[in-house]
Ligand SMILES: O=C(O)CCC(=O)C(=O)O
């Protein structure tokens with residue numbers, strides 16, 4: 084099997100690579116990353132990144148009880164009255180607290196996403212220098228009053244650090260599959276990297292057309308419009324409902340990702356695509372909840388050290404001529420996908 088640069092280049096050129104979303108057992112890697120079997124795990128990850136940009140990981144070590152507690156936290160949070168949820172919005176921070184149903188439009192030109200969300204990240208007090216320096220991305224977490232800490236705050240904050248650790252391992256594997264040195268992401272994962280746990284609730288689309296106006300558009304409304312993820316990687320925990328679809332461009336089909344209670348769906352985001360000049364795929368995906376009942380999911384986004392400048396790792400310079408920091412890039416993407424309110 085080709086490795087390193089060859090595999091990356093071959094996959095970038097290779098029209099014949101099948102579009103698959105493999106399930107990869109990463110337990111051997113977590114146990115001993117220097118073992119022979121770990122090298123094969125790295126190769127499987129590398130192949131997935133260079134073809135579909137999606138894979139599922141099992142053997143990840145995150146306790147099932149913690150995952151269930153986080154999904155339960157989402158149910159409790161979103162069941163609160165709207166007036167209570169609205170109090171959980173932050174005046175400046177883009178990535179803390181509540182986001183109202185329909186506030187994001189991930190697919191330009193489509194109806195607003197039929198989802199509501201709640202962000203938890205690393206907590207920094209309001210008067211921490213970093214909160215003052217980065218008023219849109221660093222600051223305090225927000226939790227509803229009157230709900231015991233063990234229902235929402237504790238599980239989501241514990242989950243944040245569990246997923247931070249797991250993501251760092253995945254990023255380490257990615258570095259090992261790329262030809263830029265095993266330490267290529269050391270700076271990116273340092274300095275309290277920006278990450279988010281995002282609780283999501285997708286209500287079922289209304290049975291009758293959106294707004295009683297006659298409509299010729301009979302497609303079910305999207306829970307999350309077609310998009311690519313903004314950051315480096317995303318690790319998705321989903322309930323048993325289903326609805327996530329990944330776009331296979333060469334076949335022009337949407338491939339559903341069947342929920343597997345034992346796995347995380349991992350996908351490559353735009354930063355990795357930029358770093359590898361498209362060799363690692365940041366693949367378009369969307370969510371449609373056709374189940375007739377509520378869907379809950381919890382993506383964990385790894386967006387990294389805010390100060391890192393984003394440019395191809397081969398040193399060839401940015402394709403657009405413009406170098407953004409992680410912070411600049413994230414604010415640009417939030418700016419284009421959230422409705423001005
Ligand atoms: O809810 C899901 O299954 C996916 C969510 C997603 O793609 C996102 O938040 O970027």
Ligand SMILES: [Fe+2]
Nearest residue numbers: 310311312368
């Ligand atoms: Fe996404």
